[in-house]
Amino acid sequence: MELWFTENHTEHVKFSIQVDKQLYTSQSEFQRIDIFESKEFGRFLTLDGYMMLTEKDEFIYHEMMVHVPMAVHPSVRKVLVIGGGDGGTVRELVRYPQIEEIDLVEIDEEVVKACKEFLPQTACGFQDPRVKLYYEDGLRFIRKYVDTYDLILVDSTDPFGPGEGLFTKEFYGSCNKALKADGIMVNQHESPFYPDDAYAMQRAHKRIIESFPIAKVYQAHIPTYPSGHWLFGFASKKYHPIKDQRKEDWKAYSLKTRYYNEEIHAGAFALPNYVEEMLEDVENKNFN
Numbered sequence: 001m002e003l004w005f006t007e008n009h010t011e012h013v014k015f016s017i018q019v020d021k022q023l024y025t026s027q028s029e030f031q032r033i034d035i036f037e038s039k040e041f042g043r044f045l046t047l048d049g050y051m052m053l054t055e056k057d058e059f060i061y062h063e064m065m066v067h068v069p070m071a072v073h074p075s076v077r078k079v080l081v082i083g084g085g086d087g088g089t090v091r092e093l094v095r096y097p098q099i100e101e102i103d104l105v106e107i108d109e110e111v112v113k114a115c116k117e118f119l120p121q122t123a124c125g126f127q128d129p130r131v132k133l134y135y136e137d138g139l140r141f142i143r144k145y146v147d148t149y150d151l152i153l154v155d156s157t158d159p160f161g162p163g164e165g166l167f168t169k170e171f172y173g174s175c176n177k178a179l180k181a182d183g184i185m186v187n188q189h190e191s192p193f194y195p196d197d198a199y200a201m202q203r204a205h206k207r208i209i210e211s212f213p214i215a216k217v218y219q220a221h222i223p224t225y226p227s228g229h230w231l232f233g234f235a236s237k238k239y240h241p242i243k244d245q246r247k248e249d250w251k252a253y254s255l256k257t258r259y260y261n262e263e264i265h266a267g268a269f270a271l272p273n274y275v276e277e278m279l280e281d282v283e284n285k286n287f288n
Contacts, residue, residue, distance in 0.1 A: 002018060003018070003019040003020075003021075003022075004016045004017065004018055004019060005017050005019050005036055005038075005044075005046065007046075007049065007050060007051050007226075009194060009226040009227070010194050010195075010196070013194070015051075015224070015226070017036075017038050017040060017041055017044070017054075017224075018038060018039065018040070019036045019037065019038050020036075020037045020038055020039060021036070021037050022034065022035075022036050022037075023035045023036060023037055023043065023118050024114050024117070024118050026110060026114070028108050028109075028110035028111070029108070029110075030107060030108045031047050031048045031108060032047065032048050032049070033045075033046075033047060033108075033110055033111055033114050034046045034047075034049075035114060035115075035118045035119065038054075040056070041054035041055065041056040041057070041224065042054060042055030042056050043055045043118060043119055043121075044224070045086055045114075045115065045119060047111070051224050051225065052086060053086055053088065053119075053122065053224075054224050055119070055121050056223075056224075057222055057223050057224055058086075058088050058121075058122060059088075059257075059258045059259055060220050060221070060222050060258075060259045061088070061188075061220065061222055061225075061230070062088035062089055062091065062092050062122070063092060063257050063258065063259045063260040064218070064220045064232060064259065064260060064268065065089050065092070065153055065155060065186060065188070065232065066089055066092035066093055066153065067092065067250070067255075067257065067260040067265075068186065068218065068232070068234065068241065068260070068265060068268070069151055069153075069184045069186050069234065069241075070096060070151075070250070071245055071246055071247070071249075071250040071262070071265055072184065072236075072239050072240075072241055072244050072245055072246065073150060073151060073182070073183075073184050073239060074246060074249070075098070075150065076096070076098065076099055076150040076151050077098065077099060077100045077101070077150055078099075078100060078101045078103075078148065078149050078150050078151075079093055079099055079101070079102045079103070079149060079150065079151045079152075079153065080103045080104075080105070080142075080145075080148075080149045080151070080152045080153070080178070081093070081102065081103070081104040081105070081152075081153045081155055082104075082105050082138035082141070082142070082152065082153070082154050082155065082156065083105075083106060083107075083138065083154065083155040083156040084104060084106065084153070084155030085104075085106035085108060085111035085112045085115060086111065086115045086119060086122045086123065087112070087115055087116075087119070087122045087123035087124065087125050087126050088122035088155075089153055089155045090102060090104055090125035090126060090128075090131055091122055091123075091124055091125035092125075093125070093153075094125045094128040094130065094131065095253075095255055096253065099130060100130060101130055101132070102128070102130050102131045102132070103132050103134060103149075104131060104132070104133050104134065105134045105135075105136060105138045105141045105142075106133065106134075106135060107135070107136065107137050107138065108135075109135040112126070112133065112135075138154075138156075138171070139168070139170070139171050139174070142171065142174040142175060142178050143174050145177070145178040146177050146178060147177075147178075147179075147180055147181070148178050148179075148180070149178055149179055149180065149183060150179070150180055150182075150183055150184070151179075151183065151184050151185075151186075152175050152178065152179060152183065152184075152185045152186075153185075153186050153187075154175070154185065154186070154187035154188065155188060156187070156188060168207065169207040169210060169211065172185075172207050172208050172210075172211040172212070172235075173211045175211070175235075176211050176212060176235075176237070179237060181237060181238065182236075182237060182238040182239065183236070183237055183238075184234070184235070184236045184239060185208075185212070185233075185234075185235045185236070186232055186233065186234055186235075187204070187208070187232065187233045187235075188230075188231075188232060188233075189201055189204055189205070189217060189230075189231035189232050189233040190204065190230075190231060191225065191226050191227050191229055191230055191231065192229060192231060192274070192275045192278055193226070193227035193229050194226060194227060197226055197227070198278060201231055201278070202278055202279075202281070202282050204233065205217065205233065205279060205282045206282045208233055208235050209282065209283060211235070212235035212236060212237065213236075213237060214234075214235065214236040214237070214238070214239070214240055215233065215234070215235045216233075216234045216235075216240075216241050216269060217231050217232070217233055217234070217269075217271065217275070217279060218231070218232050218234060218241070218268040218269045218271075219231050219232070219268050219271060219275070220232070220259070220268065231275070241265075241269060242265075242266050242269055245262075245265055245266065247262045247265075250262060
């Protein structure tokens with residue numbers, strides 16, 4: 001008998017992966033957590049039935065989340081990761097020796113425990129002594145800090161359920177306050193392709209441009225995310241993601257990456273016309 005995992009991307013579109021076996025399942029206080037094994041994508045994590053990552057393509061998301069801001073900001077010392085209980089974002093951050101502290105705030109401790117046991121490919125960075133874990137609500141955590149972080153990475157789930165508060169105007173305003181004067185915030189920005197996802201993307205962009213003087217959007221192709229076309233938000237008090245890109249400085253780190261490079265950095269901000277039009281609607285106040 002064949003076993004398949006299926007996620008509904010829209011009412012009329014489904015995405016399926018054939019499953020060899022289920023490695024883990026639990027119902028935490030916040031959500032259902034499942035980890036599966038598959039031939040094509042290796043192990044993969046789902047929360048409440050939604051794909052979070054696969055071993056085969058997670059590197060795309062995590063490299064683009066981390067290396068874009070790290071190639072812009074000249075002196076990141078203290079980083080906050082909100083969400084990211086799988087550990088992939090932390091794994092990329094600990095590759096930078098100049099980072100002194102990495103605080104990760106994950107609302108669901110069970111996600112971290114499951115990933116440590118079944119997804120060591122992403123969770124390996126948790127062992128780094130610079131990493132400190134906080135199991136609490138990200139919105140509540142960020143309210144307590146002012147002028148503290150050089151970089152905030154919002155590695156959240158979708159804008160409903162446990163991650164809903166991480167897409168509010170209050171949250172983005174609190175991130176602005178928690179950043180230092182030259183700080184950068186990067187967030188996962190949803191997909192522009194299907195209508196419900198596109199609406200969530202526009203709503204997030206509206207709230208970010210109300211909170212930051214510089215707010216840009218960039219993209220990556222992630223095969224197992226809805227439509228494969230995924231966006232990230234880059235928000236800063238000072239640095240422009242292209243004008244202030246430090247190509248040679250980043251190359252000097254000699255980091256081996258599979259997706260990110262200095263040319264993709266700039267190219268990722270060259271968005272298709274349909275996405276530009278959606279963002280312009282928000283920026284011209286034609287979006288409610």
